[in-house]
Amino acid sequence: MTNMITDVVCPFCGTLCDDLEVEVTDDGKKILSVYNACAIGSEKFLHSQASDRLTRPRMQKDDGTWKDVSYSEAIDYTAKMLADAKKPLMYGWSSTSCDAQGVGSELGEAVRAMMDNTATVCHGSTLIAVQDVGIPSCTLGEIKNRADRVIFWGCNPAHAHPRHMSRYSIFPRGFFTGKGSKGRKVIVVDPRVTDTAKLADVHLQLEQGRDYELFDGLRTAFKGEVLPDMVAGIPKEKVREAADLMKSGRFGIIFFGMGVTQSLGKNHNIDAAISTTRDLNDYTKFSIMAMRGHYNVTGSGQVWGWQFGFPYCLDLTRGFARYNPGETSSNDLLRRDEVDAVFVLGSDPGAHFPISSVKKIANLPSVCIDPHMTPTASVCKLHVPVAFVGIEVGGCCYRMDNVPIETRKVVEPPEGMMTDEAFLEKVLDRVKQIKGA
């Protein structure tokens, strides 16, 4: 006999699909099949059951070989490393639950850490821009039910958020969008003819890195002012066509991604994107939303927002929270040799930071908490595997539109495996003992 668990939440991308069905064995130990998820989501559930999965913490010896250690030794090593460090960096926090993030914050305060999440290499530019100019946004539900103009700017959901278009943005039929994709006009802005661009009514193939110019061009076109013949490599007629299409809708949304946040101009590009949205509200209703990557990077920003007032790049070294991206951001700290220990949980900077930063991590006392073997784990001194959030333990996560969704446990973790929250609690207890609190 098997058991079908419904309304399961996928812990991979910021779309946080909550309609998965997972078939498990009667004893609740094995996942047999996953329904409704995209290829990435299913692989996440199925691979969590791999027979070669690591189940115990390991220390890396000088010759690069690994030695198994107990969880209590791992807790002790981590606590001592953090307590001894003058300025530890505690990075990641995006592939875990808000509950674990909360314990992490307490630990960060106790050891006076620098704390940063994956927004630092993803939508950090967006967070800076939002603080500068605000953000008119909405939920994905509103988009499904209302949006008839959908703009994807510098993002490729066909690959990065595979079910976004079918659940929310292009194909679904909603309350005021009964015709589904037939009633929506889609504009894609990308230097490549991406698989998302292939679905667009209008593809603005701008020259890479000239997003700011194109936003300004559109704002000029909305007002009917004079445009140069070419804007960001696109003929002005095409820019006017796109501008008219945007203005003529009843409810529009701009989704944007790394193409805008990681190109030169960075937060200024997003300022321009938000200002474009604001201008459109002179003619119709328009919103803008960041296509967040990790399934709970949004939650990390939320939790730190409540606790410290800032969504990333936290400096807790003085006993109160400071924030100054460029100074307190992970890559700047690492490049300037300003931290003396690195703790990573729920992210893989070894794969996703520039190699010059990874070299710095490798040369410091370092701990990586991750269910998988990753490039980060491979350069850290201690690797602690933990249970998968959203598969083997539940917990609150925030979707890309800032809607909290409680993820579900569908199977038991391997015997004796700790969750990241439990591990952090133990490390916190040990740190308090060491510090004599």
Next chain:
Amino acid sequence: MANKIKLNLISGRTIQQGVSMEGGKEKPAYRDAAGIIELSSEGFEKLGAWRNTNVRVSSEFGSVVVKAVEALQALPAETAWMPMGPWANQVTDPNTYSTGMPTFKGVPIEVEPAGDESVLGSIELVQKAVRGEL
């Protein structure tokens, strides 16, 4: 004749990269999905190399060997594209210009045929890179 060509590098996600990442970054499937560079057909012509051969990608920040494939999602001739991951991050621009965000998109690179050099797996690549053995 094989040449060295100059291109503008951008990076991003693919489904194959996402699936293989979850399937295990230590596995060959991740290398096959993310240890690649996509070029346009004009790019291949200028490079003078066959599709699916290994190339060395270099920037002022580093260098890496990856497999050159023809772009499935069409690219302008002067642009190259790599899936985000440790291969792209060997050559990416770490400068944040006081924003906290490295300049991952728009990195000037040079691409040349890599002869019989092979594409390393993600773990070996990062371990060798941090030890300065690349």
